[in-house]
Amino acid sequence: MQLTRFTDYSLRVLIYIGLHQDRLVTISEIAQNYGISQNHLVKVVHKLGIHDYIETVRGKGGGMRLARRPELIIIGKVVRDTEENMDIAECFDPGKQSCSLLPSCILKTALIEACQSFMTTLDFYHLSDFLVKQPALPVFVPLQKMSGKPRTKNVT
Template identity: 55%
Template sequence: MRLTSFTDYTLRSLIYLGMHRDQLVTIQDIADLHGISKNHLTKVVHQLGVSGLVETVRGRHGGLRLAKEPADICIGEVVRMSESDFHIAECFDSTRQGCALHQGCALKAKLNKATEAFLAVLDEVTLAEMLPGARSTAGAAILGQPIVFHPLPKAGTA
């Protein structure tokens, strides 16, 4: 499964805002850190505002901040909100039935079950657990180590 860049930027924005709870953050701050388009990020932040996850402060010294506590933000809900669909194969799209095997094929049911399992894991994770230094109940607690995030490489670099 692959998440869209919109979801990637949504999660990165929330993590950054969670890391900077004591100050207002600008879209440009987030765009510069990750080397991503400010225009695309503006759409992401707008959706976060509409969803009630982010609060915007207008004006010369304005910016963004989380509208909820990180512990109250469910990553599974964020992913569902930011993904337009979970069509991981052509057979999930009712407008495209190009597969000759779709009548008796069990693959769609298995892929659907896998998608549900993927989202179920994310439903157990809050933004608070995604912040650097946080201990994840799902992963790090089992390993006994904190999760450490490193900035992702800028687009076009490896």
């Protein structure tokens, strides 16, 4: 299963805003930090606003903030609200039923269960779960040469 770029950007926007709850955040700031087109983000922000995940403040000094507490934003719901199509195979779309295995295909049942499991897993997570600032990764330090003689392979 692969999420669309739109959903990916939606989750990134929510995480970014959630990590900066002490102030308003702008689209240009998010675009710059994530290397995403502002045009894409305008559409994402609009949709997130329609679904009441964020609220916008217009005018000078305006920006965005979360419309709800992060622990009330369920990731599975965000995905459902931002994905246009959750059909993971052609046979899920009633208009595209050209598969020769239909109507007796049992694979479709397994795919439906897998999709439901995927979404059920996402329903366990809230935005707050992703707002923990991670410590910086340790700097890679190459292993020091062992003191003494170089190791040799024993051959018997």
